[in-house]
Amino acid sequence: MTEVIIAGIGQTEVGEHWEIGLRDLALDAIQDALKDAGGLKPQALFVGNMLAPNLSNQAHLGALIADYAGLTGIEAVTVEAAGASGGAALRQAYLAVKSGMVDAALVVGVEKFTDKVGAEVDEALATASDSDFEAVQGMTPASQAALLMKRYMHENNVPSNGFAGFALTAHANGAANKNAMFRKAIKPEIYAKAEMVSDPLNMFDIAPNADGAAALLLTRRDLLPRDYKNPLVKIAGSAASSDTLALHDRKDLLYFDAAQISAGKAMKQAGVILDQIDLFEYHDVFSIYAALQLEAIGFAIKGKGWELAANGDIGLKGRIPCATMGGMKARGFAGGAAGVYQVVEAASQLRSEAGANQIAGAKIALAQSLGGPASTALSHIIQSLD
Amino acid sequence: MTEVIIAGIGQTEVGEHWEIGLRDLALDAIQDALKDAGGLKPQALFVGNMLAPNLSNQAHLGALIADYAGLTGIEAVTVEAAGASGGAALRQAYLAVKSGMVDAALVVGVEKFTDKVGAEVDEALATASDSDFEAVQGMTPASQAALLMKRYMHENNVPSNGFAGFALTAHANGAANKNAMFRKAIKPEIYAKAEMVSDPLNMFDIAPNADGAAALLLTRRDLLPRDYKNPLVKIAGSAASSDTLALHDRKDLLYFDAAQISAGKAMKQAGVILDQIDLFEYHDVFSIYAALQLEAIGFAIKGKGWELAANGDIGLKGRIPCATMGGMKARGFAGGAAGVYQVVEAASQLRSEAGANQIAGAKIALAQSLGGPASTALSHIIQSLD
Numbered sequence: 130m131t132e133v134i135i136a137g138i139g140q141t142e143v144g145e146h147w148e149i150g151l152r153d154l155a156l157d158a159i160q161d162a163l164k165d166a167g168g169l170k171p172q173a174l175f176v177g178n179m180l181a182p183n184l185s186n187q188a189h190l191g192a193l194i195a196d197y198a199g200l201t202g203i204e205a206v207t208v209e210a211a212g213a214s215g216g217a218a219l220r221q222a223y224l225a226v227k228s229g230m231v232d233a234a235l236v237v238g239v240e241k242f243t244d245k246v247g248a249e250v251d252e253a254l255a256t257a258s259d260s261d262f263e264a265v266q267g268m269t270p271a272s273q274a275a276l277l278m279k280r281y282m283h284e285n286n287v288p289s290n291g292f293a294g295f296a297l298t299a300h301a302n303g304a305a306n307k308n309a310m311f312r313k314a315i316k317p318e319i320y321a322k323a324e325m326v327s328d329p330l331n332m333f334d335i336a337p338n339a340d341g342a343a344a345l346l347l348t349r350r351d352l353l354p355r356d357y358k359n360p361l362v363k364i365a366g367s368a369a370s371s372d373t374l375a376l377h378d379r380k381d382l383l384y385f386d387a388a389q390i391s392a393g394k395a396m397k398q399a400g401v402i403l404d405q406i407d408l409f410e411y412h413d414v415f416s417i418y419a420a421l422q423l424e425a426i427g428f429a430i431k432g433k434g435w436e437l438a439a440n441g442d443i444g445l446k447g448r449i450p451c452a453t454m455g456g457m458k459a460r461g462f463a464g465g466a467a468g469v470y471q472v473v474e475a476a477s478q479l480r481s482e483a484g485a486n487q488i489a490g491a492k493i494a495l496a497q498s499l500g501g502p503a504s505t506a507l508s509h510i511i512q513s514l515d
Numbered sequence: 516m517t518e519v520i521i522a523g524i525g526q527t528e529v530g531e532h533w534e535i536g537l538r539d540l541a542l543d544a545i546q547d548a549l550k551d552a553g554g555l556k557p558q559a560l561f562v563g564n565m566l567a568p569n570l571s572n573q574a575h576l577g578a579l580i581a582d583y584a585g586l587t588g589i590e591a592v593t594v595e596a597a598g599a600s601g602g603a604a605l606r607q608a609y610l611a612v613k614s615g616m617v618d619a620a621l622v623v624g625v626e627k628f629t630d631k632v633g634a635e636v637d638e639a640l641a642t643a644s645d646s647d648f649e650a651v652q653g654m655t656p657a658s659q660a661a662l663l664m665k666r667y668m669h670e671n672n673v674p675s676n677g678f679a680g681f682a683l684t685a686h687a688n689g690a691a692n693k694n695a696m697f698r699k700a701i702k703p704e705i706y707a708k709a710e711m712v713s714d715p716l717n718m719f720d721i722a723p724n725a726d727g728a729a730a731l732l733l734t735r736r737d738l739l740p741r742d743y744k745n746p747l748v749k750i751a752g753s754a755a756s757s758d759t760l761a762l763h764d765r766k767d768l769l770y771f772d773a774a775q776i777s778a779g780k781a782m783k784q785a786g787v788i789l790d791q792i793d794l795f796e797y798h799d800v801f802s803i804y805a806a807l808q809l810e811a812i813g814f815a816i817k818g819k820g821w822e823l824a825a826n827g828d829i830g831l832k833g834r835i836p837c838a839t840m841g842g843m844k845a846r847g848f849a850g851g852a853a854g855v856y857q858v859v860e861a862a863s864q865l866r867s868e869a870g871a872n873q874i875a876g877a878k879i880a881l882a883q884s885l886g887g888p889a890s891t892a893l894s895h896i897i898q899s900l901d
């Protein structure tokens with residue numbers, strides 16, 4: 130059985146990088162990952178990106194970034210699945226290595242949101258929802274998430290500050306992450322007084338759009354350099370699932386089928402049960418998504434995912450630590466890079482390189498990357514081999 | 516060794532489909548391919564698309580199309596590499612099946628160009644070139660191809676009608692293809708009098724932007740239904756390569772490195788030499804691309820690719836039949852679907868289902884899908900097993 134190893138990890142700081150372009154961001158993360166991998170040369174590049182064709186007038190990122198990174202000639206392609214683009218790019222790289230056709234595959238997730246503002250960004254983000262039936266009505270991902278959150282609060286009698294724990298945990302964890310956009314813990318009073326984006330979703334229930342890039346180098350275990358120095362981390366499970374794009378087509382608005390299916394498949398492949406998972410990098414672009422992921426995967430029963438956040442169960446010393454480096458809320462949401470950041474951070478944890486945020490003895494991590502309200506879900510189980 | 520079989524093929528007519536949307540086009544081709552495959556159920560969908568985020572305000576096509584095709588829940592993703600998106604989607608599906616992680620993978624290439632006209636389409640197409648250094652100067656893919664063509668004609672003393680053979684062959688072959696946009700042979704006088712798009716590139720040297728969808732179902736040989744009825748066709752070789760996105764960064768403007776490298780790798784994998792290739796589906800979105808592909812792959816020496824067209828060598832009874840069902844010029848250029856149409860047509864030839872355009876005894880075909888001026892190149896060797 131081919132073991133696929135994460136041999137290199139890299140990332141840029143997440144933030145408003147007005148001074149450098151999309152390709153430069155990607156290059157920074159790639160160089161970081163290649164250096165970390167100790168000289169392994171990739172034969173393929175998988176780019177996770179969400180909105181460059183709309184926001185930067187730039188498609189065809191595979192060839193562009195491969196060339197810019199000095200890898201001219203290698204196989205290179207862009208993988209898109211809205212917010213899950215990063216997770217999806219990782220999966221394609223995984224399949225390429227697993228197939229035996231590619232020895233070493235580079236994944237880079239890259240996004241540049243902040244060159245544009247306001248309606249232009251909203252319109253671009255809305256391309257991730259059903260254009261003919263949702264976006265055309267003026268629905269944006271945030272207003273859609275607000276509808277989900279309202280329904281959830283109504284059905285489950287959630288108090289008005291019931292979701293605060295997601296933001297508080299993320300911002301507490303982001304404080305020690307030098308690559309995070311926001312590095313300051315927030316207090317419950319701040320959350321309670323925060324401005325509404327789309328009632329009941331306030332500005333702490335939505336992750337900030339940001340610029341950033343993260344990269345991973347995958348290879349087969351038998352191809353690692355003899356002097357490879359990092360603790361060994363492998364991809365033990367990889368799976369993807371999809372659901373309706375339009376929310377109105379769902380049988381149950383408040384259950385993320387694709388999150389459940391893909392996590393279940395990845396765990397089955399890895400031979401891992403829920404209790405063995407030491408940390409969970411969820412897709413907390415909206416607090417409600419995080420709650421529904423916790424429920425779909427089985428960390429909480431239906432309607433009670435928010436309680437894990439309220440009770441401190443998702444904290445660094447909690448039952449199931451989540452968003453351990455700040456998640457999308459504090460690290461920042463860099464679109465197609467988001468799913469790659471998750472795995473870079475999870476790998477850091479498994480290598481015991483997470484500094485002040487280290488989960489003691491972490492051996493197994495789950496990362497789940499979503500496109501829209503789990504219209505696409507990618508799940509990866511990352512496991513320490515040391 | 517896992518043998519990857521093309522178990523089902525499907526396509527829509529190529530043309531101006533103003534009456535139906537992107538998802539409907541995709542659905543038609545998918546249903547066609549699933550029916551052809553005799554009931555095999557895919558676990559994964561790979562969508563090849565180029566410009567839907569720009570032209571249809573619709574990204575996230577994987578989940579959208581999977582759901583619309585009644586395949587809700589399967590793994591689904593979009594693969595983008597400009598004009599090579601179709602070939603790249605096929606490659607990802609191939610790797611997925613080859614890896615053993617996916618039993619049956621569906622590929623659909625889909626594009627809808629003609630809902631928009633003029634500058635909007637030009638701007639969208641220009642996202643395939645280097646936005647910061649080429650498109651920003653007003654360069655479009657057509658004007659870039661015209662520069663290449665002019666240089667080629669100058670260096671190789673090509674007469675003014677030297678490229679006519681590409682258009683004449685394509686339109687002659689398109690006449691009998693019921694799915695082609697143009698089904699009428701043209702005469703040399705028509706080519707000679709054609710309006711210039713960007714001198715020396717006239718309207719017959721550029722393929723028409725069109726709407727269309729094509730689909731393939733891939734599976735492992737051992738998973739074919741017992742009552743599978745189609746002649747067996749396999750993917751014997753699959754490879755990808757990239758080159759600089761910006762043309763000014765090339766060492767040699769008139770040599771398509773990525774076309775050479777990817778074709779060479781695919782042939783090596785298949786254990787096939789050039790002489791054994793019975794037909795070649797090239798990426799004739801511009802005549803100059805076809806000429807440079809013929810040279811890069813080795814069907815002609817450098818500077819003489821155009822002569823194969825002028826001499827009739829690329830005709831149905833020629834030395835190396837090309838664009839056998841009309842190519843992009845007569846079938847029409849449906850962006851991300853183009854690379855899938857190539858393989859659907861090649862598979863038809865190998866199944867002896869190409870009607871009036873049948874290449875007698877065809878056993879091995881090469882399809883090559885390009886993004887930009889071979890900034891991306893995907894090569895697939897398709898082989899008959901009967």
